[in-house]
Amino acid sequence: MDPDYDLFARIVEAGSLSAAGRTLSMSPAMVSKRLARLEARLGVRLVHRTTRRLALTDAGARFHGDVLAILAAIRAAENRLNGVRDEPVGPLRVSAPTSFGRLHIAPYLATFLGDHPRVELDLDLSDANVDLLSARIDLAVRITADIPAGLTAHRLADSRRVLCAAPAYLARHGAPADIAALANHRLLAATGQLPWRLVNGRLRRAVDGNSHVRTNSSEIVRELAVAGIGIALRSLWDVGDAIACGALVRVLPDWAGPTDLGIYAVHPRSPAVPPAVTAFITFLRGTFDPPPWGADDRADGYQTRF
Secondary structure, eight states: OOHHHHHHHHHHHHSSHHHHHHHHTOOHHHHHHHHHHHHHHHTSOOEEEOSSOEEEOHHHHHHHHHHHHHHHHHHHHHHHHHTOOOOOOEEEEEEEOHHHHHHHTGGGHHHHHHHOTTEEEEEEEOSSOOOTTTTTOSEEEEEESOOOTTEEEEEEEEOOEEEEEOHHHHHHHOOOSSGGGGGGSOEEOOTTOOSEEEEETTEEEEEOOOBSSOOSOHHHHHHHHHTTSOEEEEEHHHHHHHHHTTSSEESSTTOBOOTTOEEEEEEEOOSSOOHHHHHHHHHHHHHTSSOTTOOOOOOGGGOOOO
């Protein structure tokens, strides 16, 4: 194992040459010299140096992922050689969408932490599509139809989206009779969520327009819908409870978002996945089988006639 590989991983983890030097009892000048030597040997620049911080180049980000995989494989091989049990232990940095993490991960964490007391969990809730390597994320929950190259994905559940509105809104404005009638209604969507793409069997429709209230928050959209402001296209994991209790009802129930959207646990591709990551994936699978927000159906209880 090239010691400069470990040095490079330490630099990325620490975020600066001086911080990496402190962890290795090495001067910043020596760290810089060895990094430059590694870049010269590889023939590529791995890191952009600035006065405030370091930033990985595209080549550096790819190489960092490979180096982490190599280091993890070596640790796993040493553990097998020494008979060490693969116990989840140490730091685990997890990223998840804000609403989803608050509603469907945080309430169940006591079980995971109780089962794995030696894991040091760092849960970051953000709607930004952060780069896992540059942000040093071990595992992320993503709601998507497309998995980026370089990531291993584990599908946890479907993420079905439905049109819905509060009974009070429909009482005032009437329920749309068809997709075209949505043009005469108040639509609610966070920035970037329009146009809506809807399916009904083999039929496909795009619904465009402007949100009646402009917001960058999906949580605000949900609250606006419950308050009777307009019609929203929301995931069942977000509004299933509101539909079940009657605070929201399905609108145009034959139409819904495409079925390709799923909820995934993703992590950088590696031949040796850390035990803490594997344990958290197992925890998520158990939590969402079956999903706590209920099934995707068009039961009469989800519809109200006006």
